[in-house]
Amino acid sequence: MNTMYNTIFINGQAFNCYIDMSLKELLHYLELELDSIVVEHNNHIIHSIEFDKTFFKSQDKIEIITIVGGG
Template identity: 55%
Template sequence: MNILYNTIFVNGEAFNCSRTMSLYDLLIYLGFQIGSIVVEYNKEIINSNQFSNIVLVDRDRLEVITIVGGG
């Protein structure tokens, strides 16, 4: 069986992922805590309730920013 991949860019780094992978799947796979990140998807900030609805395509660009609390 031949699985085809998309090449996407996460924080500037190339990453190969399955053509059926959603944004949510990718973020979980990479170990991000969904409640403490902000995601820019192709230069648009995405609400976390939309992560599962976005299927990644070749050449997509993601910037993932982790929110850190402190004091």
């Protein structure tokens, strides 16, 4: 079986993902709470309704910021 991968960068760290993996699938794989993060894909903020429509090319850059509440 010949599986294809893209190497992308998540918060500056290289990460190999399946070539057909969506942003939403990636975030679930990383076990992130979708309601408490902000995602930037190649310098553009991605709205959560676009997570399942966003796919990667090799060398794409993803920045994930976790929102923490407190009082």
